[in-house]
Amino acid sequence: MTIERREKRQGAALVAPALLWTLVFFAVPFAGMAIMSLAHLEGREIVQGFDLGNYLRIFTDPSFRRGIFVSLEITLTVTVISVLLAWPLAWIIATRVPERWRRMALLIAVLPFWTSYVVRSYSWALVLGEKGVVNNALIGLGLLSEPIQIMATRAATVTGFVHFFVMLLTLTIYSNLIQLSPNYARAAMDLGASRWQVIRLVILPLTLPGVMTGAFLTFVLCIGDYITPQILGGNNELSLPQLIMMQLGRRGDYPMASALSVVLMAIVTLAYAASARWLKMERL
């Protein structure tokens, strides 16, 4: 046996456990789910078949179709708002905050990461509720006479999401910004660009890969999340993950839950394909 072949055999042996784990506990269940999505429910019995009935229902039944649109709308809104809020924050921390406070500022900007995800959504319920801090403050200031309904609306879901993703995006954009050499800005200034032009024409395009990577991450995490819409959005309009959980709970309709999951997965794959040329996943 040549050395090279021995090397290859040993290398393969090292990769094997992880590969096996991923195949057994990820690829196989996923394939099982894809097969399950072609089955249907008769009474409480799952009848395995090979029909596309579930998918047909998803795209014709208004409540399912609505779910897809709700999820897409919320996710796109959240992604856009989060990027718009996070970019200036990251830029200010990277360029305006004095260097010895920079680490501190970044730490504060992501501080709420360290409480649990479920609790973070819950604390927005405290802030946005009928008797919550926001309503209290607005009434106290005389801007409102009656509390307004924020909880259990899309606004609450979006707020909860934006809160989380602003932190995430600030991190990714910040790490992008501090890797840029200050010479780019200096050169542009020397050539007569105004400060605003430097940001718009030089810095912004240079951070585009980081922004796109963060935005893609936001999209994926946001569209698949069950917790935030469930706690803050209530049951007035259901997102895709809420619909999936509902299939499991009410009737044990695993075939439908599986079909919806496959659709969710397809949406993420499409989003990836659409943004792939800007993504640099290895830079995360």
Place this chain on the structure above:
Amino acid sequence: MRILSWAYLIALFTFILLPVGVLVVFSFQDGRLPVPPFKGATLEWYASVLADRALMEALLNSMIVALISAAVSLTLGFLAASGLARVVLPGSVLMRGVLIAPMTVSYLIVALGLLQMFGKIGVRPSLLATGIGHVVINLPLCFAIIYASIGEHQKNALKAARDLGAREWQVLWLVAAPMLLPSLAAAYFLAFTFSWDEFIIAFLLTRFDVTLPVEIWSMLRSGLSPETNAVGSLVFLVSIVIVVALELLLFRKGAK
């Protein structure tokens, strides 16, 4: 521009810190509802949290699942990364793709797939099932972090160790592991955090022994309560202590 910058900074920091601030303040609420007005401070809710058997058990369960699943993810990820960094295998690119794939899939989908498979082969919902799910989501992360940190320099060192007659386990344990320690620590810490905080997989794959996020979730059903605030604040406090400790231990060491 300067004033605008500071105003923006303050506005965004307020937005970011507001919910956590409200959470912590009203965990001391001397009353049944954690909303304004603040009626005075009490530690009653913290006492009732610490006396809550179910919560403390859930906390312990979360700790066990996170410690073990992060260790398994780290081990598998480390072995795979050193294997793939070592030689170019036929299908290397495909293998990397397979290992990373779970990262792009919602946790809900991972959970649903496992739930159905375990149901079929008769594995009951349990902490073990949850732990398996957590390794599925954390393995790609550990692999990616460690793989990214193995550069040419590291590869040469490993090759040198092998040429000098080190056995495979010696190369991994005595050369690779110490050399990659910072990224191993980072990977373990991240995997631990994600498992500790993970909800949907644990929700679907546990039944009687639940983890902390699932227990908190069931507390939410009874509406707003200062007790939930107190749990949240405690989790927050513990995480901050761990982060600061790690920062002092790892970061300071690295800086020297």
